[in-house]
Amino acid sequence: MHELSVTESILDIALENANKAHASKVTEINLVIGQLSSIVDDSIQFYWDTISEGTICLGAKLNFKRIPALLKCQDCQNEFSIGKELAPCPVCGSYRSSILQGEEFYLDSIEIEKDQEEIK
Amino acid sequence: MSAIRVPVVEKILSANDRMADENRSLLDENHVFSINIMASPGAGKTSFILQTIKHLGKELKIGVIEGDTAPVTIDADKITKAGMPAVQINTGGDCHLEAAMLSDGIKQLPLSDIDVMIVENVGNLICPAAWYLGTHINLLVASVPEGDDKPYKYPNIYRGLNVMIINKTDLMPYVEYNMDYFRKGVEMLNPGLITFPLSCRTGEGVDAWITWLKAQVKQYRQGK
Numbered sequence: 575m576h577e578l579s580v581t582e583s584i585l586d587i588a589l590e591n592a593n594k595a596h597a598s599k600v601t602e603i604n605l606v607i608g609q610l611s612s613i614v615d616d617s618i619q620f621y622w623d624t625i626s627e628g629t630i631c632l633g634a635k636l637n638f639k640r641i642p643a644l645l646k647c648q649d650c651q652n653e654f655s656i657g658k659e660l661a662p663c664p665v666c667g668s669y670r671s672s673i674l675q676g677e678e679f680y681l682d683s684i685e686i687e688k689d690q691e692e693i694k
Numbered sequence: 695m696s697a698i699r700v701p702v703v704e705k706i707l708s709a710n711d712r713m714a715d716e717n718r719s720l721l722d723e724n725h726v727f728s729i730n731i732m733a734s735p736g737a738g739k740t741s742f743i744l745q746t747i748k749h750l751g752k753e754l755k756i757g758v759i760e761g762d763t764a765p766v767t768i769d770a771d772k773i774t775k776a777g778m779p780a781v782q783i784n785t786g787g788d789c790h791l792e793a794a795m796l797s798d799g800i801k802q803l804p805l806s807d808i809d810v811m812i813v814e815n816v817g818n819l820i821c822p823a824a825w826y827l828g829t830h831i832n833l834l835v836a837s838v839p840e841g842d843d844k845p846y847k848y849p850n851i852y853r854g855l856n857v858m859i860i861n862k863t864d865l866m867p868y869v870e871y872n873m874d875y876f877r878k879g880v881e882m883l884n885p886g887l888i889t890f891p892l893s894c895r896t897g898e899g900v901d902a903w904i905t906w907l908k909a910q911v912k913q914y915r916q917g918k
Contacts, residue, residue, distance in 0.1 A: 576790055576821040583706050595700045602697075605706070612820060612850050648885060660846055660882045669878060670885035673853075680705045685697050 577617035581625060584618070587681050588631050597686035600634045604685075608678035609643040634684075643676030710825055713793035717800060717828030724805040726757075727914045728813065730827050732851060733835035734844075735817030738861040740769045741894040742835050743812055747776045749904045754809040754911065759783060759799040761791040761816045769814060779803055790821035793828055810911060819844065823851040830914065831856040838862045842872045845879030852883040857890070859903065864893040 584603065592600045607613055615638045626632045646653050647663035648670040654663060662669050705711065721728050733739045740760075747756055758780045760769040765784045773780035781802045783795050796813060803811065813829060815822045832855050836844060839862055845852050852858075858880065860873075873891075880887055890906070892899030 576788075576824060579788065579792065580706060580824075583709060586709065587702060587704050587706065591700055591702050591704075595698070597698075597700075610850065610853075612824070660849060660879060662882065669881045671882065672885075679707065681702050683699050683701045683703070685699050687697055 577614060578621050578625075580613060581618050581621040584622070584636075584681060585625055585629070585631060588634070588684050589629060591684055592630060592686055595686055596688060597630060597684075598689045599687040600631045600684050601687060602635045602637060602685035603631070604637045604639065604682045606639045606641060606678045606680050606682045608641045608676040610673065610676040611679045613679070639682070641675055641678045644674040645671040645676075646674050647671050707824065707826075710793045713797055714826045714828035717793055717797055718830075720797075720800060720805070721811065721828070721830070724808070725915065726805055726808050726811050727911045728811040728829040728831075730813045730815060730822075730829040730832050731835060732815045732819075732822045732832065733817060733837070734819045734840055737817070737835045737837040737840060738894050739814050739817065739835050740772060742859060742861060743814060744772060744776055745894045745897070745900050746812070746904070746907070747773070747778055749900060750810075750907070751777065753908075755807055756810045756812060757781075757803040757805075757808040759796065759803070759811065759813045761785060761795070761814055763787050763789065763816055779808070785816060789816060789818050790825050791815050791827060792825050796827045810907075819848040819851050823854055831910070833857050833859065835859045835861050836876070838865045838871045839869050841870075842876035843879075845876065845883055849883050852880050852887070855884055855887055857888045857906070860889060860891040861894055863891045863899060864896045 588600055588603050619636055622636055643656050644653060645656060647668050649668040650666040652663055652665040731739050743758060756778050758773045758778060760780060760782045763785050767782045770780040770782040781799045783799045834855050836858060890899060890903040892903060
């Protein structure tokens with residue numbers, strides 16, 4: 575899987591925004607990941623601990639907000655969710671559907687600390 | 695110390711996407727139509743590229759970028775032997791091509807002499823799907839002996855496709871493969887996807903693909 579590259583991207587974005595905000599430490603990183611994004615949380619956490627070493631992100635907690643998939647039938651317009659398996663529309667049985675949500679893959683926000691002097 | 699929340703809201707792969715946009719601009723400036731070919735290892739990506747060169751090579755100049763995880767030039771050598779320029783990119787063990795790697799490769803091709811650029815991605819049905827490269831179309835080479843359950847097991851790669859090839863149709867009599875089941879899975883992920891069943895070994899079905907590709911290149915040029 576490609577979690578290493580993904581984790582590096584998360585670190586780059588977090589550091590850039592932390593520096594802009596003059597942070598002394600990043601304590602939490604809030605990620606939003608749709609059900610249809612093939613990302614394994616544990617692998618990201620594993621790489622994170624290694625690649626964040628020596629940065630102000632070291633020790634930051636990664637929070638994963640999972641968004642369930644929501645599909646819309648192209649034939650009867652019914653909206654439905656799916657489990658792990660692919661499934662036809664539960665109302666009309668059509669195989670033609672489009673994705674309304676579930677492909678999210680972004681860094682929503684970071685929680686930072688600043689040195690006391692800087693806050694004053 | 696006090697904790698402060700800083701809103702970011704940035705796509706995790708935004709840096710890759712920006713680089714992909716640069717790739718696209720460079721290709722468009724040189725009027726090069728580009729195809730990203732994905733597939734599992736052994737589906738016949740290189741054979742498919744060679745068939746395309748064989749049928750189109752007299753009319754169009756085709757440049758090829760070969761992505762591999764190991765520093766080998768097996769595929770690039772085959773393309774060069776077929777008379778077309780090829781660049782080998784070694785991903786250093788990575789399971790997919792990223793836009794930045796492709797950018798290095800594109801710059802090594804004689805772009806002003808090329809009509810079509812084909813990128814052979816790393817053989818893998820999972821990772822390449824997540825990385826936009828900036829090419830004009832995404833193509834998957836599926837193949838009969840891989841099995842008919844692939845869309846159900848690797849759904850993401852089918853969602854982003856513009857066109858799909860089903861290769862090795864000459865093996866249909868010898869393996870358990872239900873074409874309807876395969877295509878039903880793909881239909882759920884990418885309704886109406888243009889699909890060309892063909893055999894690179896016998897050449898059967900290749901003409902339909904070539905006709906379609908020629909029309910795409912023509913349309914691309916007229917759009918300029």
